[in-house]
Every structure is written in C-alpha cells, then in structure tokens.
Amino acid sequence: MTVEFAGARGGEAPLTWGQQAFWRLTRWLDDGDPYFNMPWTLPVPGRHELDAVLAALRGLVERHETLRTTCAQTPAGPVQRVIRRGRLTVEVAEAGQARPLAVAAEVAAELAATGFDYAAEPPLRCAVVTGGGRPRAMAFALSHLAVDAWTLDILAADWKALLAGREMPAPVWQPLDQAAFERERTGAARGARALRHWRAELGTAPLTLFDFPGVTPEEPRFVRIGMESAAVAAAAETLAERWSVSTASVLTTASAVLLSALTGHRRVAMQLIVANRHDPRTGAMAGTAVQDGLFVLDLSGGTFADAARAGHGRALTAYRNAHYDPFAMMALREEIGRERGGTVDLSAYFNDARSIGHWPNLPRVEPPGDPAAIAALTGRTRTFLVGAWHEVDATVFFSTTPATHTCGLHLLVDTARLPRSTAHALLLGMETLLVSGVAGDVPLDAVAELCGITPVTRPGGSGPGSPGTTGGDAEVVHMKAVPVEGAPVEGGAAGRAAEDVTAGGGAR
Structure with a gap:
C-alpha cells in the first residue's frame, strides 16, 4: 500500500555539515552498500486501526523534512533536495503467534539490508506489523544521512503524539535552515573557531x-x-x-x-563522537x-x-569545537600533515x-x-x-x-x-x-x-615515536566505515545505541 504526503515546503540547498560528514563516508562505499542503514522499530500502543496508523506515519513524514530528503552530487557540490509531495510505499506483515516487536525487528533488518539510492530514494522504508488484525508495531529502515540517534528520540516522541491525536506546533528548524545558518555569519564563525581549535590541537597531538x-x-x-x-x-x-x-x-x-x-x-x-545539539533549535x-x-x-x-x-x-x-565544515577539515588535516611531515x-x-x-x-x-x-x-x-x-x-x-x-x-x-x-x-x-x-x-x-x-614492544627497545619504529608493519590504516550492526534499535532512549554506527569521521 502507499501513503501520499504533502509537506509544507520543498527546496534545495547545500548539505549541512552533519550531512556532509556522512556523505564523505558514503563515497567510500559501493552502490547499494547498506553500511549506513539503520534498522529501527516502534510500538503501536493502544487499539488503532490501520488507517489511523498510516495517518500518523503521513504526519511524521510531512512534519520532518529530513524524512523526505534526497542527496545528490552536482557540479556545484553535494546538495539536499526536500521533496514536498510524494508517495511512500508501506508493507504490511502479520506477526501471527510471535511478538509483534520481535517480528518488526526482523522486518526492519530486511528493509535495511539494501542500500539507499541517495539521489532518487527518500531515506525511509517502513512496514506495519499486525497482530490479531490490528497494527502492533512499526518497522523502519533509515539512512544515517537523514537521521542520527538524537533524531530517533524526536521521532519516537512525535510518533506517540501523532497516534494520540495531539496537536503539536510545527518544527521551527529543519536541515534546510541549518544549511543556511552554517553559511551565514554566526554559523560560519562557529565553524572557523572549531577549525582554529583543531589546528592548535593537531600541532601537539602524537602523529x-x-x-x-x-x-x-x-x-x-x-x-x-x-x-x-x-x-x-x-x-x-x-x-x-x-x-x-x-x-x-x-x-x-x-x-x-x-x-x-x-x-x-x-x-x-x-x-x-559529538551530537552537536547545543542550542534549542538544533x-x-x-x-x-x-x-x-x-x-x-x-x-x-x-x-x-x-x-x-x-x-x-x-x-x-x-564538544564545543565539533561543528565545522568537513571538507575544510580535510584540507586542514592535509595542511597539518605537510607541515609535520606525516598525517596525524x-x-x-x-x-x-x-x-x-x-x-x-x-x-x-x-x-x-x-x-x-x-x-x-x-x-x-x-x-x-x-x-x-x-x-x-x-x-x-x-x-x-x-x-x-x-x-x-x-x-x-x-x-x-x-x-x-x-x-x-x-x-x-x-x-x-x-x-x-x-x-x-x-x-x-x-x-x-x-x-x-x-x-x-618496539624493535630494539625504542620508545614511542622513536626513529625507526614506523616501518611497513606499522603503517596507519584507513579503511571503510563501520557497518551497521544487525540488531535493530527500538524507539526512545534505546535509539541512542545507533550512534555507534558513526564510527567517527577520521581521515577517510
């Protein structure tokens, strides 16, 4: 079945710095690689009919632009594109005698097993799990380009409110707004301060x-x-x-x-790993x-x-200096590497x-x-x-x-x-x-x-950083990003576990 949605706005903008951090990592991966997919489940409390659950799902997608955003490489750089109107395919699975949340976890893992087409596909796949003919749980696959663990908590809270029919004020800050902020005076100055901090620290860190x-x-x-x-x-x-x-x-x-x-x-x-949620808007x-x-x-x-x-x-x-332009950070680290004679x-x-x-x-x-x-x-x-x-x-x-x-x-x-x-x-x-x-x-x-x-033990008893201690066996290894672990993450505070899949953003 399908759910049609119509958000308040659409639009195109450069990626936010948070999106850029993950976009860089996806460039390491083959097309269709699911490393940064996040399986997730939510309960459907109470006694709701399928139409009510689908209406709540529609409200969630319309409310949060990140759930209807694609990302693509353009000649001007990577961009985010918010889809204003569209259609979401929703599967339905019957739990039978099994626990609905357990079945939802299995379905979520299946949905997350295939990578997203970031340029063409919204970063959300979902299914309703029923028990006794009523919706009991939701199964999701989400892209880490669209959500982090903090966002899972936001979505879980909004899901409960939407199911209960509670009125909520519209979100005042979305990734399009964040992208604009990061390029304006205050946001750009914050990023520049962070880069100055990193430059000073990288000058004293061990290679x-x-x-x-x-x-x-x-x-x-x-x-x-x-x-x-x-x-x-x-x-x-x-x-x-x-x-x-x-x-x-x-x-x-x-x-x-x-x-x-x-x-x-x-x-x-x-x-x-820093959440970067230091003010009410973010x-x-x-x-x-x-x-x-x-x-x-x-x-x-x-x-x-x-x-x-x-x-x-x-x-x-x-924590205060973890909000910056990732591409500028890459250039800074390369510059520091040239100055110090080796990559930190x-x-x-x-x-x-x-x-x-x-x-x-x-x-x-x-x-x-x-x-x-x-x-x-x-x-x-x-x-x-x-x-x-x-x-x-x-x-x-x-x-x-x-x-x-x-x-x-x-x-x-x-x-x-x-x-x-x-x-x-x-x-x-x-x-x-x-x-x-x-x-x-x-x-x-x-x-x-x-x-x-x-x-x-180092050869010849040499100490840390001594000449001759970094031969071929000791080269620094930089490889692909951490794959998402198999266990789906349930909504609420447990969603924080998904943060582990970020695996940092080192010199990739």
Missing part, C-alpha cells in the same frame, strides 16, 4: 599512537568485544561525584589512560548533526584523579552512546560508594564477542551502550595492530582502574601493572 609493529590479523580483521560491568558503572558514578566531573569524562579519560599504558605515549589523541531538529571532536590529553604525570579532572575540561572543549593518525575513538549520564537501575550499593561493595560487583561482569567486520576506519573504538542496569562497554580493535586478547585486557583494565580508583588514587605510572596490561 600516531600505534607506532609499533603489527601482528597477523584475524579474518575478519576488525573485532568488537563487549563487556557488561555494574562495577564500572557504580565506580564511575562514585568517582564522578568525588571529582566533580561527569561519568562520561571518567570513562573517556580512563580509555585514554589505558591506551597510554599500552602504547607508552604520554600524550593521547582520540576523536569523540536540539529540536530532526536530521543528522553528529561530527567528531578532538580530545588531546597530557598524561605525563600525576594520578588518575588528576587526569580525570583535566580530561573533563578537555572533553568539554572538544586519529584512529582512536570514544563514543558515549547513553541518553543519560548515569545508570538508574544499578544494583544497590550499601553503603553508597563503599569500595568493597563496588568491588564485589565484579563477580557479575561478563565479556563477549559483539561481531567482526572486514573493513573499518578505526584502530581502537570504545563505545558505551544505552543499558541502565550495568555499564555496557564495547571495544573494537584492528587485529592487525592489536590482538583480540588486548581488547579483553583493555576492557577488564577499565574495570580494575575504576574500582581501584574508588579505594584510593592510582598513579598513572602504576596503571599498566595494576590493570594487567603488557606495554607494546
């Missing part, structure tokens, strides 16, 4: 953290290991309160500290705004507490994919913050394989999950640089570092031994 010989890779080469640790969550909350920082800063800094202990570098550079905009922030942290001395306090400030600065490798990433900054459903710790009680939670920790891929543009990628009862932490590694065993060691090292930090401050020079991390 690479991974200046040591590689190892024989697995096949597929890129492996993601997961850990669920209530102890990490409880410790992070305790340390964040103690040090007056955020739990995100505790986890980000811990990741940098562990990489420093592993590689021997006392200055660590990572890219942070906060309410449906579209993609995610870009990378640059986090450079000096770990030459002191304790984990010192590092976390410094890291908190550095992370906030990174920014293939280490951290992404906090949670929707809130704490874990409200953790096991109770009595008394609160007690070191022994938190340490006892380590008995519940488990690690597991998340997946493996042939091509990913990252050497190390830490990311949290939206879990609220435990700290879900994933670590993807390039096994040509770091073996799978190192990924396990770094994840468990995160737990050891945070739990130990609750009991007492941890000197940075004690982290490797404390956490069971074996520092890398």
Whole structure:
C-alpha cells in the first residue's frame, strides 16, 4: 500500500555539515552498500486501526523534512533536495503467534539490508506489523544521512503524539535552515573557531599512537568485544561525584589512560563522537548533526584523579569545537600533515552512546560508594564477542551502550595492530582502574601493572615515536566505515545505541 504526503515546503540547498560528514563516508562505499542503514522499530500502543496508523506515519513524514530528503552530487557540490509531495510505499506483515516487536525487528533488518539510492530514494522504508488484525508495531529502515540517534528520540516522541491525536506546533528548524545558518555569519564563525581549535590541537597531538609493529590479523580483521560491568558503572558514578566531573569524562579519560599504558605515549589523541545539539533549535531538529571532536590529553604525570579532572575540561572543549565544515577539515588535516611531515593518525575513538549520564537501575550499593561493595560487583561482569567486520576506519573504538542496569562497554580493535586478547585486557583494565580508583588514587605510572596490561614492544627497545619504529608493519590504516550492526534499535532512549554506527569521521 502507499501513503501520499504533502509537506509544507520543498527546496534545495547545500548539505549541512552533519550531512556532509556522512556523505564523505558514503563515497567510500559501493552502490547499494547498506553500511549506513539503520534498522529501527516502534510500538503501536493502544487499539488503532490501520488507517489511523498510516495517518500518523503521513504526519511524521510531512512534519520532518529530513524524512523526505534526497542527496545528490552536482557540479556545484553535494546538495539536499526536500521533496514536498510524494508517495511512500508501506508493507504490511502479520506477526501471527510471535511478538509483534520481535517480528518488526526482523522486518526492519530486511528493509535495511539494501542500500539507499541517495539521489532518487527518500531515506525511509517502513512496514506495519499486525497482530490479531490490528497494527502492533512499526518497522523502519533509515539512512544515517537523514537521521542520527538524537533524531530517533524526536521521532519516537512525535510518533506517540501523532497516534494520540495531539496537536503539536510545527518544527521551527529543519536541515534546510541549518544549511543556511552554517553559511551565514554566526554559523560560519562557529565553524572557523572549531577549525582554529583543531589546528592548535593537531600541532601537539602524537602523529600516531600505534607506532609499533603489527601482528597477523584475524579474518575478519576488525573485532568488537563487549563487556557488561555494574562495577564500572557504580565506580564511575562514585568517582564522578568525588571529582566533580561527569561519568562520561571518567570513562573517556580512563580509555585514554589505558591506551597510554599500552602504547607508552604520554600524550593521547582520540576523536569523540559529538551530537552537536547545543542550542534549542538544533536540539529540536530532526536530521543528522553528529561530527567528531578532538580530545588531546597530557598524561605525563600525576594520578588518575588528576587526569580525570583535566580530561573533563578537555572533553568539554572538544564538544564545543565539533561543528565545522568537513571538507575544510580535510584540507586542514592535509595542511597539518605537510607541515609535520606525516598525517596525524586519529584512529582512536570514544563514543558515549547513553541518553543519560548515569545508570538508574544499578544494583544497590550499601553503603553508597563503599569500595568493597563496588568491588564485589565484579563477580557479575561478563565479556563477549559483539561481531567482526572486514573493513573499518578505526584502530581502537570504545563505545558505551544505552543499558541502565550495568555499564555496557564495547571495544573494537584492528587485529592487525592489536590482538583480540588486548581488547579483553583493555576492557577488564577499565574495570580494575575504576574500582581501584574508588579505594584510593592510582598513579598513572602504576596503571599498566595494576590493570594487567603488557606495554607494546618496539624493535630494539625504542620508545614511542622513536626513529625507526614506523616501518611497513606499522603503517596507519584507513579503511571503510563501520557497518551497521544487525540488531535493530527500538524507539526512545534505546535509539541512542545507533550512534555507534558513526564510527567517527577520521581521515577517510
């Protein structure tokens, strides 16, 4: 069946910077590649007839221009084209005896299995899943060119309102408006400030953290290991309160500290995935705004507490300077590479994919913050394989999950640089570092031994960045973007998990 829509306006404009960030990544992919497709599901609460559900779907598409936008390359550069009037094909699937949301997840995965034709096809495919003759769930495939995880939350909230028949004011800010803002005085000045910040940071960042010989890779080469640790969550909350920082800063800094202990570098550079929703207009905009922030942290001395306090400030600065023209950033990085005699490798990433900054459903710790009680939670920790891929543009990628009862932490590694065993060691090292930090401050020079991390060995005992340590085995690897994982993402806060598919925006 089809749903006809008629939006308030159509139009054409250059891509927003957020759209450009993903557009660059799609240029790496073959036509029809589904890497940046996002399977997603929504419930249909209450007792609604099919016509009412299709009317709500029409309202969602008419309301948010990003859902009816195509993107194309033109002689003047890539552009977005908002379709004012059109027709959306909607499939219908019967759940039978199965759970409708489970069936919707399967249907969403099928819809997302084929790449979008960005120039000709709206970035939305959908199906209604029925049970007992009534709509029970929706299955979607969405393009990351059109939506990010923040947008999924907006769509989920609007979906409930539309089904309930509630009147809502029209959105005041759409990607067409954002594109115009980024080219006008205030927006352009913001982008220029971000580029100046990156220029200063790139001048001091290590050329690479991974200046040591590689190892024989697995096949597929890129492996993601997961850990669920209530102890990490409880410790992070305790340390964040103690040090007056955020739990995100505790986890980000811990990741940098562990990489420093592993590689021997006392200055660590990572890219942070930034939502770029810093003002009410972009906060309410449906579209993609995610870009990378640059986090450079000096770990030459002191304790984990010192590092976390410094890291908190550095992370906030990174978040403030993650809105820029991606093509101008590419030119800047090439310029810095010529000045420094080599490309700065920014293939280490951290992404906090949670929707809130704490874990409200953790096991109770009595008394609160007690070191022994938190340490006892380590008995519940488990690690597991998340997946493996042939091509990913990252050497190390830490990311949290939206879990609220435990700290879900994933670590993807390039096994040509770091073996799978190192990924396990770094994840468990995160737990050891945070739990130990609750009991007492941890000197940075004690982290490797404390956490069971074996520092890398360089030929001839040479140190980080020493001449002769970057032979053919140690070349910097830049490959295709991270593929979307198979599990669909449900609406609401759980949609934040989809942020993980951004995989940064390094030197692709």
